[in-house]
Amino acid sequence: MSIQIPRGTQDLLPGEIELWQYIEEKAKDICRRYNYQEIRTPIFEHTDLFQRGVGDTTDIVQREMYTFEDRGNRSLTLRPEGTAGVARSYVEKKMYGHANQPTKLYYNGPMFRYERPQSGRMRQFVQFGVEAIGSADPAIDAEVLALAMSMYGELGLTDVKLILNSLGDQESRTSHRQALIDHFKPSINEFCEDCQARLEKNPLRILDCKKDREHPLMASAPSILDYLNEESAEYFKKVRLILDKLGINYEVDPTLVRGLDYYYHTAFEIMADGEGFGAITTLCGGGRYTGLVEELGGPSTPGIGFAFSIERLIMALKAKGLVDSPVSKLDCFVVALGEEAKDKSAELLYQLRKAGISADKDYLDRKMKAQFKAADRLGATYTAILGEDELSNKKINVKNMVTGEQKEIDLDDFINYMSEQITGGK
Incomplete structure (x- = not known):
């Protein structure tokens, strides 16, 4: 009996890998120009890192992680995303003490999630990500957004759009949280079990539910933008102002909710905009986070970052006929x-x-x-x-x-x- 590749994984062969190498080198060069340096973290970490860093109410932690015990009975998990590992390294290696701040990093490597495999969604996938840790300046948000858009623009993929939202600071989120509870609670029994469990723990995650997205209460849910306090509203305004000056187009979507618990203030996605992309249109996602570094034992430190799947980027490029696989030439x-x-x-x-x-x-x-x-x-x-x-x-x-x-x-x-x-x- 022959042994076959595990479901949800893929072999990248000569003739295919050259395109991957081209994209990765292009992304690394853009990061170099923006003064971001590479970091490489372990493929597996202690499970507690993701439970605390990603959030125990997220789909990732609840049902998608590859978790196992080693011979010392320690619970370890194959990394499902990159930010938590980077933040752990930032704290453990005391990067917050370095003279050059903010700390600007990028990573590139395999991630693992137990999902139903489909086009653009693998159980092992390659993620390229960027993190800027140590600054609360809205200008760094705009820089990260510009960097992300450059990744697509310089590969010729112009049929994309930047979707923005603000999740506000803790005060704004607390006000919005109560409004969401009041909104959903009378009819919560009409929602899935996950949404019912999240009502009190993290009602914002209800807005990200794929099962109940067509429920009428979703469309009429209170907007976070109506609950931003003055400081949060001003922060979001400054981010948009800088983007306007850079000539970067965007759309504000008050329903945009990122799937991880640590996001505050700026949240964003880059979406495929046009025909030929297929059902999965989200190419890139990220946002600003507050509390993640502290949760992992570090000082109060804000950060912002994004990540995108190389697989989805290649799908988008091929859908538009923009990139043929480069051929390795022999001298x-x-x-x-x-x-x-x-x-x-x-x-x-x-x-x-x-x-x-x-x-x-x-x-x-x-x-x-x-x-x-x-x-x-x-x-x-x-x-x-x-x-x-x-x-x-x-x-x-x-x-x-x-x-x-x-x-x-x-x-x-x-x-x-x-x-x-x-x-x-x-």
């Missing part, structure tokens, strides 16, 4: 004929690779024609032909596969010649 393929030439080709390959040139050769004892076909399949820019005659004369024939030009080069000068052609001698 040089060495065609060797005869035993002595084959032995020499191994030496030449090693020298080419040391010089920074991607190179390969035939390992299946194929004829010359078949070797040239292999060079074509690999997209070789140059083919170097070494036979017994060339070897005895200390020569090698180099053919430019793009122009068709062919030159005979002294074997001793071959590496330098190729270096000049491929890297400009650098």
Whole structure:
């Protein structure tokens, strides 16, 4: 019986992975320009981190985490999201004491959630995320939003829209919370069990329910924007003002609720806007959080961040026909004929690779024609032909596969010649 890949996971093969690498490098370059540095945290953490950091009323904690006990009877969980791990590292490594603040970080790696697999929703998925921790300035909110929009814009994906909301500060949320309880309580028995359980614990999460989204009370629920105190309203106004000055378009949606408990003030999503994207239109989500660092044992520290799924981004790019998978090109393929030439080709390959040139050769004892076909399949820019005659004369024939030009080069000068052609001698 053959062993198959677990449901909700995928293999990324040569021919596909190049697109992933291209997107990840583009995202990293944008982060570099915004002065965000990479952080890598463990793939599994203590379960308590996510129960405290993400929130025990969230779908993630209640039903989606991959949790297990290790041999020391410690409860561990494969990370379902990236922010909690970054915040844990921020506290544990005392990054709040660093001279350069705010601490601006990005991460890229696999996350795990036990969900029903479907297009754009995997049980193991790759998430790219950004966190700016240590500043309560609305300008950093606008910076993070600009960074997120740049990710899509620079890949050519313009059919997206930025959706904004404010969840307010603690005072605003408390007022809104009571209004939501008063609104839903008389008819709460018409809602699902999850919503009934959340009524007193976290009624804001009712607005994020997928089962009851069509219930009439959802549309008439009190808006958080009507309960923002003066400070929260001014904060949200300043974020929008900066976005206006940056020329970044957005829509305010007072029903937008992020699925994690630690969000305050600015919350946002980037949505696919147009045909061809399929049922899942949320490409990116994030917001400002207050209390997360303190919950994990650190000082009172605000933060803001976002994360997006690489899988969903690729789906959106393909839906719009914007990106073909980049093809890995080989700089040089060495065609060797005869035993002595084959032995020499191994030496030449090693020298080419040391010089920074991607190179390969035939390992299946194929004829010359078949070797040239292999060079074509690999997209070789140059083919170097070494036979017994060339070897005895200390020569090698180099053919430019793009122009068709062919030159005979002294074997001793071959590496330098190729270096000049491929890297400009650098």
